[in-house]
Amino acid sequence: MMRVNNRRLDVRIREVALAICIIAGVPITVAAAGPASPHHGFLGGPWEVLAKLGHEGDALRLPLSIADENKEQEIDKHLPVRGTPIKVQLKRYVPDLKPEAVAVEDPNGGAVARLSLRGERLEQDLWLSAREVERQAIISHIGSVAIRELPGGDASAKVLKKLVDPDVVGTLRVWLSGSDTPLVFAVTPGKVTELPGSPWKLSVLRYVPHYSVDRETREVTNLSEQPTNPAIELRVEGDGKEFRQWVWSKFPSSPHKRLQLPVRVQFVDFHVSAEAGHYVLAVTPGLKPHLLSRKDGNKHLEPVEPGKRYPFKDERYSFAVEQVLFGATIETRWANNSEMLLHPAILATISEKGDASQEVALELNKPHHQKTRYGTLVWLYRRVPQK
Numbered sequence: 001m002m003r004v005n006n007r008r009l010d011v012r013i014r015e016v017a018l019a020i021c022i023i024a025g026v027p028i029t030v031a032a033a034g035p036a037s038p039h040h041g042f043l044g045g046p047w048e049v050l051a052k053l054g055h056e057g058d059a060l061r062l063p064l065s066i067a068d069e070n071k072e073q074e075i076d077k078h079l080p081v082r083g084t085p086i087k088v089q090l091k092r093y094v095p096d097l098k099p100e101a102v103a104v105e106d107p108n109g110g111a112v113a114r115l116s117l118r119g120e121r122l123e124q125d126l127w128l129s130a131r132e133v134e135r136q137a138i139i140s141h142i143g144s145v146a147i148r149e150l151p152g153g154d155a156s157a158k159v160l161k162k163l164v165d166p167d168v169v170g171t172l173r174v175w176l177s178g179s180d181t182p183l184v185f186a187v188t189p190g191k192v193t194e195l196p197g198s199p200w201k202l203s204v205l206r207y208v209p210h211y212s213v214d215r216e217t218r219e220v221t222n223l224s225e226q227p228t229n230p231a232i233e234l235r236v237e238g239d240g241k242e243f244r245q246w247v248w249s250k251f252p253s254s255p256h257k258r259l260q261l262p263v264r265v266q267f268v269d270f271h272v273s274a275e276a277g278h279y280v281l282a283v284t285p286g287l288k289p290h291l292l293s294r295k296d297g298n299k300h301l302e303p304v305e306p307g308k309r310y311p312f313k314d315e316r317y318s319f320a321v322e323q324v325l326f327g328a329t330i331e332t333r334w335a336n337n338s339e340m341l342l343h344p345a346i347l348a349t350i351s352e353k354g355d356a357s358q359e360v361a362l363e364l365n366k367p368h369h370q371k372t373r374y375g376t377l378v379w380l381y382r383r384v385p386q387k
Helices: 154-162
Strands: 028-030 047-053 060-066 073-080 087-094 097-119 122-129 137-140 143-149 170-175 183-187 192-194 201-208 211-213 220-222 231-238 241-248 264-269 278-283 290-295 298-303 318-336 345-351 358-363 368-372 375-383
Touching: 087 318, 097 143, 097 278, 097 358, 122 137, 122 143, 122 318, 143 264, 154 183, 170 201, 183 201, 201 220, 231 264, 241 264, 278 318, 318 358, 358 368, 358 375
Parallel strands: 028 060, 143 278
Antiparallel strands: 047 060, 047 375, 073 087, 087 345, 097 122, 097 318, 137 143, 170 183, 170 264, 192 201, 201 231, 211 220, 231 241, 278 290, 290 298, 345 358, 368 375
């Protein structure tokens, strides 16, 4: 995204900014005045910043004066957190904060895809990321697109073709003891699979798209047919032993740590809605990206064509897959969108001793929390309350 990634297609992605930190209590003033925006009465200064380290003591009040609140301005103040080696550099004030997502190379990253969304009053580009839960899909009443990654190799190519089977619900990677290369299988509930080179055979006992546990009976239950929290129950047998374990597609760790099973496993759901306008983008190193959807009630798999637009349920809206990268992650870069007081923020960097600096954005009236070695930093940028 549990329905992660629940984002409206006609609304810009809201990025969650990290907090900045406690600084020395000195005012910051930037000269040159300009006309007030129509929103000045609700958003304009005078402003102040409240900052606190931990739960004890009073918060620090920091007056902040920006003379021309409609214009982006440099601040460039180096301010340490008292009593710690934490350093903060206040860099810029922006009147209309705009988050921009960019793909960056990362040897520990995964597959990412850039989509272009077009339609009535809609023109937006965004990134999906197979290994970042909050970026795995866009979901709306007019349709959805999710990204799923398969490992490279001939086995994945064969599994990809099996995704159109009506009984297949996803893929399963299995790491045998002493191997760093996973086996890859299509997940079909009720099917038994021999694990080559081992004494084990694996069965998928049950699949639920919306895993939950009944509070009274403590039994696993399925709350809906939507892939909110997809999970499978596995059984591994061999050498006179039997193991059972539930495995979740959107579990925080990936692949899942070994729990009750004698092998490591990772389940990836490929649930595709029965309605038109919903897609799963399957990407595999060395192969063309494919789109899994439904046509005339049946699963349909087709290679992605560059520049081709694919319709959502509401055919006034469509998307195209513009770019697919492997070994990448998505980062948020902050920019100013206009010379109008609409979404004021302070951009800064924060660093602890020996660590790389981290860019953060402090948005008006949005408190931020950030854990450090010295406690939790709480920071609030707000209008000065009237006396």
